[in-house]
Amino acid sequence: MAKFLPPEAFSAAGDALSLLPFNFERIGSTNEYLVANLVGDFVRLTQTELDRLVDLQLRPGDGLYERVYAAHLVTRKGQQSQRQLLALRLRSRMSFLRQITPLHIFVVTLRCEHSCPYCQVSRQSSDRSRFDMSEDIAQRALDIAFQSHSPRIKIEFQGGEPLLNFSLIKEIILAARDRSITTKKAVDFVIASNLALLDDEILTFCKQNEVLISTSLDGPADLHNKNRPRPGGNSYDLAVHGLRRAKEVLGPDRVGALMTTTEASLDRVDDIIDEYLQLDLDGIFLRPLSPFGFAIKTKQYHRYDIEKWLAFYERGLRRIIEINRSGRQFREFYAALILSRMMSDRPIGYVDLRSPAGIGIGALVYNYDGSVFASDEGRMLAETGDNTFRLGHVDNDEYSSLIMSDRLVEAISSSLTQCAPECSSCVFEPHCGADPVYHHATQGDALGIKPLSAFCARQKGVMRLLLEILETPSDAAILRSWAT
Amino acid sequence: MRLMRLMRPMPPAGTKASAPTVSVTVDFDSSVQSLGALEAAVYRLIGIATCQIERDADRFVCHLTSKSASRTPLTGVELKERFLEIVCDENLRLRVAERTDGMRNVILALAFGSLASSQGS
Numbered sequence: 346m347a348k349f350l351p352p353e354a355f356s357a358a359g360d361a362l363s364l365l366p367f368n369f370e371r372i373g374s375t376n377e378y379l380v381a382n383l384v385g386d387f388v389r390l391t392q393t394e395l396d397r398l399v400d401l402q403l404r405p406g407d408g409l410y411e412r413v414y415a416a417h418l419v420t421r422k423g424q425q426s427q428r429q430l431l432a433l434r435l436r437s438r439m440s441f442l443r444q445i446t447p448l449h450i451f452v453v454t455l456r457c458e459h460s461c462p463y464c465q466v467s468r469q470s471s472d473r474s475r476f477d478m479s480e481d482i483a484q485r486a487l488d489i490a491f492q493s494h495s496p497r498i499k500i501e502f503q504g505g506e507p508l509l510n511f512s513l514i515k516e517i518i519l520a521a522r523d524r525s526i527t528t529k530k531a532v533d534f535v536i537a538s539n540l541a542l543l544d545d546e547i548l549t550f551c552k553q554n555e556v557l558i559s560t561s562l563d564g565p566a567d568l569h570n571k572n573r574p575r576p577g578g579n580s581y582d583l584a585v586h587g588l589r590r591a592k593e594v595l596g597p598d599r600v601g602a603l604m605t606t607t608e609a610s611l612d613r614v615d616d617i618i619d620e621y622l623q624l625d626l627d628g629i630f631l632r633p634l635s636p637f638g639f640a641i642k643t644k645q646y647h648r649y650d651i652e653k654w655l656a657f658y659e660r661g662l663r664r665i666i667e668i669n670r671s672g673r674q675f676r677e678f679y680a681a682l683i684l685s686r687m688m689s690d691r692p693i694g695y696v697d698l699r700s701p702a703g704i705g706i707g708a709l710v711y712n713y714d715g716s717v718f719a720s721d722e723g724r725m726l727a728e729t730g731d732n733t734f735r736l737g738h739v740d741n742d743e744y745s746s747l748i749m750s751d752r753l754v755e756a757i758s759s760s761l762t763q764c765a766p767e768c769s770s771c772v773f774e775p776h777c778g779a780d781p782v783y784h785h786a787t788q789g790d791a792l793g794i795k796p797l798s799a800f801c802a803r804q805k806g807v808m809r810l811l812l813e814i815l816e817t818p819s820d821a822a823i824l825r826s827w828a829t
Numbered sequence: 830m831r832l833m834r835l836m837r838p839m840p841p842a843g844t845k846a847s848a849p850t851v852s853v854t855v856d857f858d859s860s861v862q863s864l865g866a867l868e869a870a871v872y873r874l875i876g877i878a879t880c881q882i883e884r885d886a887d888r889f890v891c892h893l894t895s896k897s898a899s900r901t902p903l904t905g906v907e908l909k910e911r912f913l914e915i916v917c918d919e920n921l922r923l924r925v926a927e928r929t930d931g932m933r934n935v936i937l938a939l940a941f942g943s944l945a946s947s948q949g950s
Contacts, residue, residue: 363928364925364928364929365929365932366925366933366936367925368922369922371914371918383933395921399921399925428932428935428936428939429939432937432939432940433934435936435938436940439940488830546925707856766869766872767872770922770926796872796874796875797876
């Protein structure tokens with residue numbers, strides 16, 4: 346009598362398996378498919394393999410069974426562990442929803458001494474009394490910010506150029522620190538500035554109060570000054586000097602820079618990256634223009650399309666990988682965000698990469714005049730006459746009335762990717778997000794028609810590129826190191 | 830350096846110089862082809878072509894017309910081929926959805942619904 350049963354006795358018959366939810370997309374004109382499970386783990390299958398998967402023509406030991414089982418595309422009937430694991434991972438990925446409104450943006454002035462043609466916020470150059478936030482409005486905005494349920498909030502100062510109203514910034518920070526003690530709510534501070542007005546007094550205050558600095562740097566001097574004109578034509582010199590001083594005083598990890606891609610940037614990505622390297626920055630965020638404010642009025646936004654931007658982005662990303670291969674650690678921050686989505690289940694609060702969208706529940710914006718908006722882009726739209734994302738006013742509203750407003754609930758619920766045409770069956774959906782303000786601005790609809798959406802084209806283009814690069818082991822190791 | 834694209838680029842949001850339009854007609858047996866899958870396929874194709882679907886006896890007749898402003902102008906044969914590929918994929922998506930929607934609901938309930946709290950306890 347044999348001691349062991351024959352191998353087939355241990356095999357699962359096909360009818361003992363059942364499919365788990367997944368999405369797929371044909372790869373180019375080939376008969377290959379990219380397949381992703383409910384939480385976005387990718388696997389490549391041939392058409393034959395996909396058909397076998399759907400028909401459950403699988404046997405342990407045939408290779409395909411092991412691949413699709415490991416990828417959580419099939420489960421054994423009666424087995425609970427895989428669905429519990431998927432549920433756990435899904436809950437973890439969506440747990441950004443527990444951090445309600447962690448970001449509060451104070452537009453302390455709309456005045457600015459720059460006159461950038463791509464300015465998305467429609468800055469103003471005069472009339473201090475009209476375009477500066479008052480102390481009363483600032484205090485009411487703080488009331489609302491501290492009503493949010495998040496145990497840690499970030500207050501970000503924007504403009505215009507916020508340093509033009511630095512006296513108010515100081516008051517807000519000091520008041521917020523007092524409230525932080527009484528409410529036991531942690532507070533972080535960021536000033537988004539062009540640094541032209543940065544001086545030692547401001548830096549000392551920032552040091553004392555642990556304020557982060559974020560600035561704009563579009564590349565080498567000629568490109569930066571062309572994109573960001575100001576009296577004297579010295580925007581680059583002031584930004585670079587401010588960056589260096591801020592790093593010295595605050596520390597290198599307390600200062601960051603962002604670039605915006607204009608038409609003039611498209612064939613300069615190497616120069617732009619070199620500039621960031623020379624300034625010893627740890628990475629770069631290759632950002633396209635947004636369809637708001639002066640970027641629309643001055644037609645900057647329409648000067649290049651998403652295909653050109655994706656070509657710019659691919660060249661930049663491949664250059665950055667080369668730099669990393671040579672031993673210098675330097676990241677592309679947008680890729681890093683998406684890679685974190687792809688390679689971990691940690692919640693990412695970045696507003697472009699989440700559904701439900703981050704408007705209101707991810708950030709509130711208190712405009713200089715007391716109006717409250719669901720996002721920074723929402724207030725940018727308002728400056729050009731579109732108040733769709735205006736939720737209320739600090740004088741009339743509390744946090745709860747803003748967050749529960751019909752306007753916000755409608756915008757969020759109508760833009761969910763999980764149930765949107767095309768998005769709901771998109772293989773990239775677990776790593777993508779809804780962007781109702783962008784789609785409202787470009788298509789007049791918070792959901793948007795995704796096959797016509799440049800946002801969708803950008804997300805898919807970047808993710809396809811990352812998946813392609815991940816096929817090269819040495820490059821994959823570099824990209825994985827970014828997914829922190 | 831590998832420059833091969835992983836997938837076919839999706840139809841872009843902007844528009845380019847006009848190209849001549851092409852029109853093709855594709856018909857399906859309505860007893861074996863679902864209208865829902867055809868509509869989903871038409872939606873995916875919206876960046877490069879429009880489609881009018883008519884019911885003619887036991888056939889679904891799809892009149893496809895490429896967009897003159899499309900960046901990727903297609904011949905009639907290419908347009909038909911692309912449409913059939915997308916319809917094929919949409920049919921498969923429907924089959925997968927039919928067989929996995931129940932499981933999806935169970936997982937969502939485990940993650941966020943009443944089952945989540947019962948698991949916790």
